[in-house]
Amino acid sequence: MRRLPVYLLIDTSGSMHGEPIESVKVGLESLISSLRQDPFALESVCLSIITFDKDVKQILPLTPIDELQLPDITTPESGPTHTGQALKMLCEKIDREVRKGSAEEKGDWRPLLFLMTDGKPSDSMLYKEMVGEIKKRPFGNIVACAAGPKAQTEPLRQLTDNVFSLDTLDSTAFKQFFKWVSDSINAGSRSMGTSESIELPAPPSEVNIII
Amino acid sequence: MNRSQRLAARHNAATRQLREFASTFDRAADYVGIPHNERERFLAWTIQHLWNIHTEERMNKRLIIENEIKSLGVYLPNGTVRKPYSASFTLPADKVSEVRLEGIEETGLQMTQTSPGVFTVEGTPLSHGDFPLRLSFATVEGEPRSEMTIPVAFNPDPRSIWKDIRSSQHEEGLKPDMIAEYVMVEADSDGSPRKDIVAASIQGRSHAHEGRARDDYFAVEHYPDSDWYVLAVADGAGSARLSWRGSEIACDTIMEHCRECLKDNKLFEEAIAAFSQDQNTSLRSVLTTQVSDIIYKGAVKAHEAIGRAADDTPDAAMRDFATTLMFAICKKFPFGWFIASFWVGDGAMCIYNEKDGSIKLLGTPDEGEFSGQTRFLTMREIFHDKDIVKKRMRMGIVPDFTALFLMTDGVSDPMFETERNLKDANKWKEFTSLLKSGFPDDGIPGVDLSDDNKDAKDQLLEWLKFWSPGNHDDRTLVILY
Numbered sequence: 001m002r003r004l005p006v007y008l009l010i011d012t013s014g015s016m017h018g019e020p021i022e023s024v025k026v027g028l029e030s031l032i033s034s035l036r037q038d039p040f041a042l043e044s045v046c047l048s049i050i051t052f053d054k055d056v057k058q059i060l061p062l063t064p065i066d067e068l069q070l071p072d073i074t075t076p077e078s079g080p081t082h083t084g085q086a087l088k089m090l091c092e093k094i095d096r097e098v099r100k101g102s103a104e105e106k107g108d109w110r111p112l113l114f115l116m117t118d119g120k121p122s123d124s125m126l127y128k129e130m131v132g133e134i135k136k137r138p139f140g141n142i143v144a145c146a147a148g149p150k151a152q153t154e155p156l157r158q159l160t161d162n163v164f165s166l167d168t169l170d171s172t173a174f175k176q177f178f179k180w181v182s183d184s185i186n187a188g189s190r191s192m193g194t195s196e197s198i199e200l201p202a203p204p205s206e207v208n209i210i211i
Numbered sequence: 212m213n214r215s216q217r218l219a220a221r222h223n224a225a226t227r228q229l230r231e232f233a234s235t236f237d238r239a240a241d242y243v244g245i246p247h248n249e250r251e252r253f254l255a256w257t258i259q260h261l262w263n264i265h266t267e268e269r270m271n272k273r274l275i276i277e278n279e280i281k282s283l284g285v286y287l288p289n290g291t292v293r294k295p296y297s298a299s300f301t302l303p304a305d306k307v308s309e310v311r312l313e314g315i316e317e318t319g320l321q322m323t324q325t326s327p328g329v330f331t332v333e334g335t336p337l338s339h340g341d342f343p344l345r346l347s348f349a350t351v352e353g354e355p356r357s358e359m360t361i362p363v364a365f366n367p368d369p370r371s372i373w374k375d376i377r378s379s380q381h382e383e384g385l386k387p388d389m390i391a392e393y394v395m396v397e398a399d400s401d402g403s404p405r406k407d408i409v410a411a412s413i414q415g416r417s418h419a420h421e422g423r424a425r426d427d428y429f430a431v432e433h434y435p436d437s438d439w440y441v442l443a444v445a446d447g448a449g450s451a452r453l454s455w456r457g458s459e460i461a462c463d464t465i466m467e468h469c470r471e472c473l474k475d476n477k478l479f480e481e482a483i484a485a486f487s488q489d490q491n492t493s494l495r496s497v498l499t500t501q502v503s504d505i506i507y508k509g510a511v512k513a514h515e516a517i518g519r520a521a522d523d524t525p526d527a528a529m530r531d532f533a534t535t536l537m538f539a540i541c542k543k544f545p546f547g548w549f550i551a552s553f554w555v556g557d558g559a560m561c562i563y564n565e566k567d568g569s570i571k572l573l574g575t576p577d578e579g580e581f582s583g584q585t586r587f588l589t590m591r592e593i594f595h596d597k598d599i600v601k602k603r604m605r606m607g608i609v610p611d612f613t614a615l616f617l618m619t620d621g622v623s624d625p626m627f628e629t630e631r632n633l634k635d636a637n638k639w640k641e642f643t644s645l646l647k648s649g650f651p652d653d654g655i656p657g658v659d660l661s662d663d664n665k666d667a668k669d670q671l672l673e674w675l676k677f678w679s680p681g682n683h684d685d686r687t688l689v690i691l692y
Binding site for chain 2: 037
């Protein structure tokens, strides 16, 4: 069966500790619950979550949405943001987990990537290098979200044209953002038969488009 | 001794023991030198300390067991509403007792202990959603019950959440969301039956869910005078907004072109007859030129017709009409069936012969590394490909066949899944038996492909509604049999 792989990269660095990460968790829960109620997503979406702070962890390997249970997300109280390292892990996971079509097997749909950060890459050299690697992978679309006042949009714009920003790190902003992520995934899961990138639905008012 | 005498005797013995203990304690206190007025406080202090140690040990024992249980990773897999659910987990029976799963009642499931330490959660989930169940159990006597959360989610039945909305194209009479056709060709003058065509096309669930038009299209015809059959199937790209028209223009252009070419084409039929006698290179090339005139030119015309439609439509480009196309022309001659075809895009076109179980795939589907990467008739580069004849065109003479199938990927994907299966004659046998049997479990009857069975068109329309997870594209199937 054809799957739509969706990768969520979530910043869990020290500055996300406390209310911000709790809001992200609530947002993720409603994201998953909304995907379960969409017939396209329920049968095709597979989700993976990679968190990054000083360590990078794939806390959820690529899992079909109907089988998925959200693992716990923890944040250290302080420390660097290894975004580059996270992209490196993402490339490895994509190469291993996403199926290419062949005579024996149907390929997956092109994967989607959503990256959320409230800061900037501490490992900027590796980040630059990995942006190049990401460009070689067959993503259907990449969306980057700069959350909160300290998030830098410049590095994200190297990664994708779809950069959005949230003014605050509170639950309302994250809720809107994840709602929009789920709308985008749903849009992706139904745009069957296209090789072009997936058209994103209009973001909610809390989400600012960076041009 | 009666009962009261026995009780009195026991009471006396207990009193004696207490007195003995009190005097022992007094002697010990004297020995240590504890003043009489402080003895009670000292005793209370001692008991308090021992009690503290006792309760701490008890709590530690409980915590150790709790941690052990947590590290077991007790887990309940997610389920689906109205589908029987069963899952088990094991807890160490010597360490925990009075196990309960709080919140289970409202889900419609029950938990039972099937053997010591083995717990089974069974039943049929009533409603969908996330349920944070709490597993609680007793560990050490005197300690509070322990509790941990075990999340479980029940998914809605995917079949129950599809919406069925007619498209505006259907409402406005521009293109029906489903259509079926039967072309009955009556028996020959000598009474031998001639092949009929049955065809059906339906809007996929993914389109019906959003009230979007059917992108698939087919056109079929039999010319009574010349006895040629022409079959065409096209699948508009889901991402292209006018592809529902692209597929229509492609098929209709082919029909018009072939009608013209095959009307009274003596030269072509003579070339076929000559080729049937002697398949040497010069006769083959004469015929190939003729076939190209019909098949290749037809495809080019279809491409150009879409180009004109794009020019005539404001703010539209050719790629907005993106569509695949496959078509075949066939005729029965005394020496066998002549078949010529063209195919660009995915789907499948195949000659099936039940007698010897053989198949002949009329080309190869265009599929990329990732799903949804196919080739379209609307791409200019396919006509610039020097291998276009080899890749996309087929011609040949076969003695006879059971059926010629043309289908879009909405049918070939769920039925064959992979290109390898598409080339496997056994899979085609399975496919034809599914066509006959239908899907009894889902209440979908089969298609009766007997000669002149006009009901086959409605049967085929119903058959196309089969359920296959993840496969909800438009479905079109054309059968010449």
